[in-house]
Amino acid sequence: xxILNKTAAVLVVLIAAGTPMVADAxxxxxxxxxxxxxxxxxxxxxxxxxxxxxxxxTLRAQGFTLGTLSVSAGPRYAAVWVKxxxxxxxxxxxxxxxxxxxDMSDKEYQRRFVHYTAHGYQPKVVTATGSxxxxxxxxxxxxxxxxxxxxxxxxxxxxxxxNIRARAKGMWPxxxxxxxxxxxPLYVAVxxxxxxxxxxxxxxxxxxxxxxxxxEFQRRVDSGFRLTSIAVSPWGTYTAVWFTDDSLAxxxxxxxxxxxxxxxxxxxNELKAKGFYPSQVNSENGIYAAVWDVWR
Numbered sequence: 210x211x212i213l214n215k216t217a218a219v220l221v222v223l224i225a226a227g228t229p230m231v232a233d234a235x236x237x238x239x240x241x242x243x244x245x246x247x248x249x250x251x252x253x254x255x256x257x258x259x260x261x262x263x264x265x266x267t268l269r270a271q272g273f274t275l276g277t278l279s280v281s282a283g284p285r286y287a288a289v290w291v292k293x294x295x296x297x298x299x300x301x302x303x304x305x306x307x308x309x310x311x312d313m314s315d316k317e318y319q320r321r322f323v324h325y326t327a328h329g330y331q332p333k334v335v336t337a338t339g340s341x342x343x344x345x346x347x348x349x350x351x352x353x354x355x356x357x358x359x360x361x362x363x364x365x366x367x368x369x370x371x372n373i374r375a376r377a378k379g380m381w382p383x384x385x386x387x388x389x390x391x392x393x394p395l396y397v398a399v400x401x402x403x404x405x406x407x408x409x410x411x412x413x414x415x416x417x418x419x420x421x422x423x424x425e426f427q428r429r430v431d432s433g434f435r436l437t438s439i440a441v442s443p444w445g446t447y448t449a450v451w452f453t454d455d456s457l458a459x460x461x462x463x464x465x466x467x468x469x470x471x472x473x474x475x476x477x478n479e480l481k482a483k484g485f486y487p488s489q490v491n492s493e494n495g496i497y498a499a500v501w502d503v504w505r
Contacts, residue, residue, distance in 0.1 A: 249273075249291070249292045250273075250276070250289060250290060250291045250292070250486050250504070251264075251268055251273060251289070251290045252288070252289040252290075252477065252486075252487060252490075253286075253287065253288060254286075254287035254288075254470060254473060254474075254490070254492065254497070255285050255287065255470045255492075256285065256286055256287075257283070257285065257286075258283075258284055258286065258311060258312050260286075261286035261288065261311060262311065264288075265288075265309055265311075268290045269307075269309075271292070272292050273290035273291060273292045274290065274291060274292070274307060275288060275289075275290055275307070275309060275333075275334070275349050276288075276289045276290060276291045276488065277289045277334065277487065277488065277489045277490050278309075278334045278336055278347060278349060279336050279386070279490055279491045279492050280311065280336045280337065280338050280345055280346070280347040281338050281492045281493045281494065282338050282339065282443065282493065282494055283338075284311075284312060284338060284345045284347075285492075286311070286347070287490050287491075287492050287497070288490075289486065289487050289488075289490060291486075306351060306352040307333075307349060307350065307351050307352070308325060308330065308349070308350045308351075309347075309348070309349050309350075310347065310348055310350075311347040312345060312347070313345065313346040313347065313348070314342070314344065314345070314346070315342075315344050315346065315361070315362070317346070318335075318337075318346035318348060318361065319361075321348065321350070322348075322359065325350040329352055329353075329354075330350040330351060330352050330353070331350065331351060331353045331355075331357045331359075331399075331401075332348050332349070332350055332357075332359050332384070332399050333349045333350065333351045333353075333383075333384065333399070334348065334349045334384045334399070335347075335348045335349075335359065335361065335384055335386065335397045335398075335399055336348070336384075336386045336397070336491075337361065337386050337388040337395075337397050338388050338443065338493065339388060339443075340388060340389045340390050340393070340395070340443075344388055344389075344395075346361070346397070355401070355402050356378065356379075356380060356401075356402050357380070357399065357400060357401050357402070358371070358374075358375055358378075358380060358399070358400040359397075359398070359399050359400075360396075360397070360398060361395070361396075361397035361398075362395055362397070363395060363396040363397070363398065364393070364394070364395065364396075365394060365396075365415060365416070368396045368398065368413075368415065371398070371400075372400075372413055375400040379402060379403050379406050380400040380401055380402055380403060381400060381401065381403045381409070381411045381450075381452070382398050382399065382400050382411075382413055382438065382450050383399050383400065383401040383438075384397075384398065384399035384438070385397070385398045385399070385413075385438055385440050385448060385450060386398075386440045386491065387415075387416075387440045387441070387442040387443075387446075387448050387493075388442075388443065389443070390443065390444070391442075391443075391444040394416060394442065396415075396448070405454055405455075405456055408454055408455040408456060409452055409453070409454040409455075409456075410434075410452060410453050410454075411437075411450060411451065411452040411453075412429070412434065412450070412451045412452070413448070413449070413450050413451075414448065414449050414451070415448045416442065416446045416447075416448060417446055417447045417448070417449070418445075418446055418447075419445070419446075419447070419466070419467055422446075422447040422449070422466065425449070426464075429451045432453075433453045434451040434452060434453045435451065435452065435453065435460075435462055436449055436450070436451055436462075436464045436500050437450050437451070437452055437489070437500065438450040438489055438491075438500070439464070439466065439489065439491055439498045439499075439500065440491045440498075441466075441491050441492055441493040441494075441496050441497070441498050442493060443493050443494060445493075445494070445496060447466060447498065460502070460503065461485075461502075461503050462485075462500060462501060462502050462503070463480055463485055463500070463501040464498075464499065464500045464501070465498070465499060466496075466497075466498035466499075467496065467498070468496070468497040468498070468499075469495060469496075469497070470492075470495060470497065472497065473490070473492075473497040473499065476499070476501075480501045484503060484504055485501040485502060485503060485504060486501060486502065486504040487499045487500070487501050488500055488501065488502040
């Protein structure tokens, strides 16, 4: 298994730190026999709500679906949109099967949740920033079947309890983010059915300092785990979901944390050239963390 890196130092490149990233990568043709259309992805970060809304409308019209999303203070948005990867667990069909909402208050997010779940949708990605009445949510709802569980406003002990219950039901965390304050950390999480209940082992670690996270990363990797989700808190700690799966033993991946906006851009460019794409990205207060998987 090929794995890079524990954590990235802040990088300096010839791009202004606030410059949005817009990258359109044409990947190799889909592996299905006779497939003609090429896969593609579009990524951007550190953009305003208006810019994110505009690009979301344009990309959806072009047949892209949202793969990962993060909202941070501002609010500012980071996202990756994909097309032509029907085999990917991150991709769902375009059109009426997905609904994306941004800049929601706690109450507005709850209202949207009730509406969409009543119509057969499930939250795929939920991200949040801020605290109290100023908390801001963004979410992607998809038309899907199967068991799931979603909770927001969870304090650490509540998250632990929900995690235990989800594991007992054969589910695992597929989306997680941290908001609130260091004195009162809050979590929003989505648990979905574990696709390989006998062969997939997963762990959730929370609120780690950069030093603690580095040590945890090394320990998990040495034990055969890989990182699937990472969230940066407003106070600079890390929450992560790790897993080991016998069906993915040879899958290559990369992960970097502690990146500036420019540092993320640089890593993106380097890994794109090597055939990787950011399957998950999260940021807060200008600090980025991301996981890259093989584009196929």
